[in-house]
Amino acid sequence: MSIHATALVDADAVIADDVEIGPWCTVGPGVTLEAGVRLVSHVVIPRDTTVGTGTVIHPFAVIGGDPQHNGYKGERVTLKIGARNTIREHSTFNRGTPQGSGETVIGSDNLFMTGAHVGHDCIVGSNITFANNATLGGHAEIGDRVFLGGLSAVHQFGRVGQGAIVGGLAAVTRDVIPYGSAWGNHARLRGLNLIGLKRKGYDKAAVRRLLAAYRDLFECKDQPFAQRIDAAAETYADLPEIVEIIAFIRRDTRRPLCLPED
Known part of the structure; x- marks a missing residue:
């Protein structure tokens, strides 16, 4: 391993053999840095944090700080x-809270641009991009392959389903369906994340069918929304993406659903 002479590494930290810790970094007790981790410089990891293989952390990031929660009294959280x-x-x-799950969990292969924030007890998937200053309130859940635009913010307990895109400056106070495209302040559902679907390899026929299902769910307002959900669940039972969207909608949640404008 390579540890710069100015770095402070607690004796209780577990450091893999090939980790690089640059100038003026601080690594506290209960921290585990797995193989290939690189702390460029001036990185602070206060305590009780595991950083997975090959992760690179750039200067002035504070990873694993205390939860920003008035009820936190110094308990061990991770x-x-x-x-x-x-x-x-x-x-x-931030680490989790005793009032929540006690753990904040972040997946793999994500890009967190400058100033990104993940609050306490959040669950963040994999292959996600947080643009500059994208922010999660506590307990938020973000699915795989989500794109959060710059300066966007997801309300505490909010959910953004996998494959969705949230526009820059959007205040997300309502849950965003998988594969949805939400933007505006406050964010409203504007359709499906067509760019993300195309990048994922969906052909035109598949996209057209998903759009038809979207219209049946959110744009045909001759029936109550609950009836539209039931009808779509039957009509599009062979489409895994629509099954996922309907399951997302039906799940218990503390936040209302992000819908198109009336």
Whole structure:
């Protein structure tokens, strides 16, 4: 391993053999840095945090800080980060709370641009992009392959389903369906994330069928929404994406659903 002479590494930290810890970094007790982790410089990991294989953390990030919660009294709570994440300058990730799950969990292969924030008890998937200063309130859940635009913010307990895109500056106070496209302040559902679907390899016929299902769910207002959900569940039972969207809608949640404007 390579540890710069100015770095402070607690004796209780577990450091893999090939980890690089740059100048003026602080690594506290209960921290585990897995193989290939690199702390560029001035990175602070206060305590009780696991950083997965190959993750690179850039200067002035504070990863695994105390939860920003008035009820936190110093209990042992954790942050777990998966493999191959890129965490850019000034990002802040908080550990969990005893009032929540006690753990903040982040997946693998994510890009967190400058100033990204992950609040306490959040669950963040994999292959996600947080643009500059994208922010999660506590207990938020973000599915795989989500794109959060710059300066967007997801309300505490909010959910963004996998494959969705949230526009820049959007205040997300309502849950965003999988594969949805939400933007505006406050964010409203504007359709499906067509760019993301095309990048994922969906052909035109598949996209057209998903759009038809979207219209049946959200644009045909001759029936109550609950009846439209039941009808779509039957009509599009062979489409895994629509099955996922309907399951997302039906799940118990503390936040209302992000819908199109009336």
